[in-house]
Amino acid sequence: xxxxxxxxxxxxxxxxxxxxxxxxxxxxxxxxxxxxxxxxxxxxxxxxxxxxxxxxxxxxxxxxxxxxxxxxxxxxxxxxxxxxxxxxxxxxxxxxxxxxxxxxxxxxxxxxxxxxxxxxxxxxxxxxxxxxxxxxxxxxxxxxxxxxxxxxxxxxxxxxxxxxxxxxxxxxxxxxxxxxxxxxxxxxxxxxxxxxxxxxxxxxxxxxxxxxxxxxxxxxxxxxxxxxxxxxxxxxxxxxxxxxxxxxxxxxxxxxxxxxxxxxxxxxxxxxxxxxxxxxxxxxxxxxxxxxxxxxxxxxxxxxxxxxxxxxxxxxxxxxxxxxxxxxxxxxxxxxxxxxxxxxxxxxxxxxxxxxxxxxxxxxxxxxxxxxxxxxxxxxxxxxxxxxxxxxxxxxxxxxxxxxxxxxxxxxxxxxxxxxxx
Amino acid sequence: xxxxxxxxxxxxxxxxxxxxxxxxxxxxxxxxxxxxxxxxxxxxxxxxxxxxxxxxxxxxxxxxxxxxxxxxxxxxxxxxxxxxxxxxxxxxxxxxxxxxxxxxxxxxxxxxxxxxxxxxxxxxxxxxxxxxxxxxxxxxxxxxxxxxxxxxxxxxxxxxxxxxxxxxxxxxxxxxxxxxxxxxxxxxxxxxxxxxxxxxxxxxxxxxxxxxxxxxxxxxxxxxxxxxxxxxxxxxxxxxxxxxxxxxxxxxxxxxxxxx
Numbered sequence: 046x047x048x049x050x051x052x053x054x055x056x057x058x059x060x061x062x063x064x065x066x067x068x069x070x071x072x073x074x075x076x077x078x079x080x081x082x083x084x085x086x087x088x089x090x091x092x093x094x095x096x097x098x099x100x101x102x103x104x105x106x107x108x109x110x111x112x113x114x115x116x117x118x119x120x121x122x123x124x125x126x127x128x129x130x131x132x133x134x135x136x137x138x139x140x141x142x143x144x145x146x147x148x149x150x151x152x153x154x155x156x157x158x159x160x161x162x163x164x165x166x167x168x169x170x171x172x173x174x175x176x177x178x179x180x181x182x183x184x185x186x187x188x189x190x191x192x193x194x195x196x197x198x199x200x201x202x203x204x205x206x207x208x209x210x211x212x213x214x215x216x217x218x219x220x221x222x223x224x225x226x227x228x229x230x231x232x233x234x235x236x237x238x239x240x241x242x243x244x245x246x247x248x249x250x251x252x253x254x255x256x257x258x259x260x261x262x263x264x265x266x267x268x269x270x271x272x273x274x275x276x277x278x279x280x281x282x283x284x285x286x287x288x289x290x291x292x293x294x295x296x297x298x299x300x301x302x303x304x305x306x307x308x309x310x311x312x313x314x315x316x317x318x319x320x321x322x323x324x325x326x327x328x329x330x331x332x333x334x335x336x337x338x339x340x341x342x343x344x345x346x347x348x349x350x351x352x353x354x355x356x357x358x359x360x361x362x363x364x365x366x367x368x369x370x371x372x373x374x375x376x377x378x379x380x381x382x383x384x385x386x387x388x389x390x391x392x393x394x395x396x397x398x399x400x401x402x403x404x405x406x407x408x409x410x411x412x413x414x415x416x417x418x419x420x421x422x423x424x425x426x427x428x429x430x431x432x433x434x435x436x437x438x439x440x441x442x443x444x445x446x447x448x449x450x451x452x453x454x455x456x457x458x459x460x461x462x463x464x465x466x467x
Numbered sequence: 468x469x470x471x472x473x474x475x476x477x478x479x480x481x482x483x484x485x486x487x488x489x490x491x492x493x494x495x496x497x498x499x500x501x502x503x504x505x506x507x508x509x510x511x512x513x514x515x516x517x518x519x520x521x522x523x524x525x526x527x528x529x530x531x532x533x534x535x536x537x538x539x540x541x542x543x544x545x546x547x548x549x550x551x552x553x554x555x556x557x558x559x560x561x562x563x564x565x566x567x568x569x570x571x572x573x574x575x576x577x578x579x580x581x582x583x584x585x586x587x588x589x590x591x592x593x594x595x596x597x598x599x600x601x602x603x604x605x606x607x608x609x610x611x612x613x614x615x616x617x618x619x620x621x622x623x624x625x626x627x628x629x630x631x632x633x634x635x636x637x638x639x640x641x642x643x644x645x646x647x648x649x650x651x652x653x654x655x656x657x658x659x660x661x662x663x664x665x666x667x668x669x670x671x672x673x674x675x676x677x678x679x680x681x682x683x684x685x686x687x688x689x690x691x692x693x694x695x696x697x698x699x700x701x702x703x704x705x706x707x708x709x710x711x712x713x714x715x716x717x718x719x720x721x722x723x724x725x726x727x
Contacts, residue, residue, distance in 0.1 A: 182653070183604065190649035191537065218537060330604045336645035343638050 142172020525646025
């Protein structure tokens, strides 16, 4: 299986009273809470951590896009990925992703992803999220009623820009360009692998299968809450006749590793409560602009509420999504915390049960320091990774992984990282 | 009061029209949430005129044609065409709240198609120093107090009638909000101030004195910009949706304007 190191880049110094005295971590979080001089250190620590993860042997490093967000300091993940392209050598670069409906024209995404693919020698995974309502509709003013139509059109334009050899005209509903002809072109043919983070909608699952894209369920609520969604995904794959290749899917999981059970428990308490207490403090008025959720999904939601409640009561599988105390966070499975053996055993179960070949790991979360992040990362790489890496590989091939240039054809980049040797 | 329901079509659009009353003809575009049910306000209006409530695309009775409309111009054209299909070309036109934004556009772009214009706290303007409230970034339990001065008046408008489908009704209410967002997102500014001078017909501007969505001061902008004669009237004891708070006062003002 593939083990991927994911960074959200949370601002690590939100005040203790944040939840009580500030309305939201997203959209209208107050500018006075942001200290650029402190962010200078945060960004550099975060980039050190990503480079460290690459050096420690993770299959990919992952970055993503958020706007006006106190737990996600990457309005442009492409900037970070560009630096990583130079500072890493063999690790895949997963940009998860660019909210393609936001860019006018979306050709910009085709260009920047092609640049990243060229600089990195063909190591890019191109993530195409619709984007959260907070990012897209409120922070960026995109219309919730046209967002998905724009997304589909942006997708078509980007893929055509990557693959069409001749200059072409694009006469879309929302985007018109008389001349589309991107320079540079991506190294990977026909284009970098496309991965799509999404919620639990059947339409998204079917579209990913039809387009042969990886579907990713990026929830902050862990494997217990993700089980039903991933079961639904695989049932749909089966129903439409797709194979059960676990590399069709990606899943996000928070993890904290310690030498002993007690050490692990103690080490990650503060960071866990910081993340679930402060970073997920989002004003509900930004959660659901009209039109963002499709009518089919609304309908499915309304119809399934009664049935779901009954099932959860019967099977006792209900997972709270508002736990903020450490023990409840752990009980609900938001974070897997333990010794290397415990974590390995649990992750093996999770990967098998959810049947996911691409496991995206948040080994930095909340206000974790660089020192603790690197400790967690090193323990994972040295003692967990060897126990679970072989999973699925005897049976399935990952058709959705980047195909970089051969070593002999790659530029000799002075990727430097002395941290792993420490 | 009894009302008649018809379906009209215009260039690929279909819309429900509810008609009641007698006297001067008045085409009517409802406000936030559209017109999911007949109201006391419609009864009150119908005592003064022949009112034709035309469902705009995406609002209750307006199907899903909003998904075909991508610009304010296409919305304006749809509104204009539906007025014609409803037999109200050249009649008076009333637009409330989000419907008021389209009434303004129709009157500005096709001034000959509207004989008199009534605006009840219309959307469309945006003053940096006194901005409107964002009606789409609200918790569901806060909207009632935002829209109306009378507690429960807005909730009564959108409350599911006993015979309505429990699954489809809330989806229809969300669709109405989506429809208004589709042509007014993100800040409800249509820049209609650039076109106000094209409106030459007599105009009545009504505003709830306690409107917490659209600042009542915007009435002055309309009065200054519209080239026809403009009367501004404040509705006491009313919020943004004055037709729900004070239906009789609104209807009386409209009746006097149409009959005068």
